[in-house]
Amino acid sequence: MDIISIEDTRRKRKEKKDKNTIPYIKLYKVILLDYLILKEAEMKKCIYCKCDISNDSVIDFCERCGKGVFGEKMLGAIVENMKEAQQRGDLDQGASASPH
Numbered sequence: 339m340d341i342i343s344i345e346d347t348r349r350k351r352k353e354k355k356d357k358n359t360i361p362y363i364k365l366y367k368v369i370l371l372d373y374l375i376l377k378e379a380e381m382k383k384c385i386y387c388k389c390d391i392s393n394d395s396v397i398d399f400c401e402r403c404g405k406g407v408f409g410e411k412m413l414g415a416i417v418e419n420m421k422e423a424q425q426r427g428d429l430d431q432g433a434s435a436s437p438h
């Protein structure tokens with residue numbers, strides 16, 4: 339009776355250990371993925387030439403590509419519009435505006 343219960347306890351412990359191992363790996367993967375997404379979000383890249391651009395930038399491309407694609411005047415207008423839209427967005431979000 340005692341031997342069986344000890345065996346049983348050992349088996350249960352082993353099962354518990356095995357069960358616990360899997361979620362940790364999953365959790366680690368989730369954390370790693372979150373970190374990579376965060377890292378990606380930290381650094382904005384130009385959609386045309388893939389160069390690093392400021393995360394504060396309201397546009398998804400660098401100034402050089404923007405000028406090349408839209409022309410200097412058009413780019414200026416786009417940036418102005420995007421900035422206005424972002425400011426409106428920040429107001430809508432209330433206090434969650436970026437600390438920059």
Ligand SMILES: [Zn+2]
Nearest residue numbers: 384387400403
């Ligand atoms: Zn570019």
